[in-house]
Amino acid sequence: MPLSTLLAWRLARGKRQNGLTAFMSASSTIGIAIGCFALIVILSVMNGFERELRNNLLAVIPHGEFTAVQDAGLADWQATMASMLKDPAVTFMQPVIKVTGLLQQANQLKAVQIQAVSAPLAKDSPSLAGHDLQAWPAFAANPHSILLGESLKQTLDVKAGDSLQLLLPQVADDGRFLAPKSVWLTVAGSISLNSQVDAHLAMMHLDYAAELLAISEGVKGLQLYFSDPFDAPRKVREIGNQMHQMVYMSDWTRTQGDLYQDILLVRQVVYVVLTLVIAVACFNIVSAQIMAVSDKQAEIAMLMTMGAGQGLIMRTFVYQGLINGAIGTLLGAGFGAVLSLYLSDVARWFEKISGTRLLSGDVYFIDFLPSQLQLADVIVTVIIALLLTLLATLYPAVRAARLNPTEVLGH
Structure with missing residues (x-):
């Protein structure tokens, strides 16, 4: 295992962390997990609505029509x-x-x-x-x-x-x-x-x-x-x-297009909003990393005097932040994927014990909560979360690499 990875793991899992630093680190991990979890579940619901629109509503109405003038x-x-x-x-x-x-x-x-x-x-x-x-x-x-x-x-x-x-x-x-x-x-x-x-x-x-x-x-x-x-x-x-x-041309988007546009709009809004939630959680990584750099100034200075270069120090803190982000991402994506697979059954169970209907067939074109997990959504969510985590670690890592060991040890 590379030295930078070993140091990053010990920093991330170390028991001598400042209490506030540990809290900020944990909250960033939990925030990223919640954001990934919610994004995957809601995207799966939107996929389910689109599938039911295709297989249910669009199966019983004409897709196109020509009417003589x-x-x-x-x-x-x-x-x-x-x-x-x-x-x-x-x-x-x-x-x-x-x-x-x-x-x-x-x-x-x-x-x-x-x-x-x-x-x-x-x-x-x-x-x-x-x-x-x-x-x-x-x-x-x-x-x-x-x-x-x-x-x-x-x-x-x-x-x-x-x-x-x-x-x-x-x-x-x-x-x-x-x-x-x-x-x-x-x-x-x-x-x-x-x-x-x-x-x-x-x-x-x-x-x-x-x-x-x-x-x-x-x-x-x-x-x-x-x-x-x-x-x-x-x-x-x-x-x-x-x-x-001469004919009038019409297709299903003129009569049922609002429903499809609503699905697309919700999908886009969900992407933006929950990506921002993940980004906010990543800001906690910045705070936690800066506090960790402040707490570990003496250790960083000693590593530098022993020959550790700026690249090693920088990689160590980047990897530390990525470890926290990766844990949150994998937990959120994993639980989100599992729930998405069984969301319809969970919704029916909730309706049964609560005696309420989540969707009414008199109002909507279906009377159950659909869900369709797509691997592409999981992959994109994981990539977005890891990229935001990586960006969040860069500033604290650069700050750690620029410490002057003479000034730190001199005090």
Whole structure:
């Protein structure tokens, strides 16, 4: 073991330290540990939210959509759809018409935007994959039926076989509102996507919607799903600019982008704030090192008179500070990584014993606390903490190396 490392270890673990010096050294180690622990845990939670956003919410909503500007609908949509499906980034497409109106059952009224879909195509949609589709045969068999999200079905207090009245707004050529068009639809059943989408989900048949809204082309728009939903904004613009008909282009970031931006913002704020917490803890290393240099002036002077150079003295105090910083970093990173792996289970246990919910499914798109530990976050956190520790040790180490042994021993 190099002499500087041995001296640093004896200084760091020595029992003859000044009480205040020992306290400052311990507090810096604890502060760095807490900062690393909190940074890794919170970053893992943000990773978990991003994972659930991708696998939960983005699995049940379209990643991109093209809507015809003309009231007649999207011309030659079959050829357009076939052309878009040749793009390897596009995993699924379906024609849609969005029907905005009021659903009425007895005294219950609910404003909805119904998705009119082609039953044979929609069944294979990624949004329905892995979900219970028991009501789908009844929906596909009746062209005048409607399929409701489970939460919407409960709000309207209906069951399979009931009739629902759909009120569609009517506007005259001069802009005056006319009496709404009223049609009756049969409830085919419900479908649960286990997300907040259930409160607004309603499906009807494409052909019937085109007839009600007088869409001569039979389709108002096309919905797309991509292999990478986070690439949707770029791909939507790229594909839309190649279309020969005027369309409105939209992607999931326009409707759910605030949620994703919030996750990114929290991640950035956490990085800044907790890095500053680690930096503040490193300031304690500066204080502890300066006090240690003052306490050990005589020992340093004697080492210099015995032939120790400034480089040896400087390395000794740098290593001493790094030992304290490394201990705090490894403890914080270790405990943070372990907790991140089991955070969801710990959160469920806490909810069980406390009787409270940390996240409500009625407010958020998930009802549990997610966590996903990423090795890159641990590595970056450890590197940041060690770099800040190294910077904190430089000034006290230089100060120790510049001591004049003649002046120290002369007193």
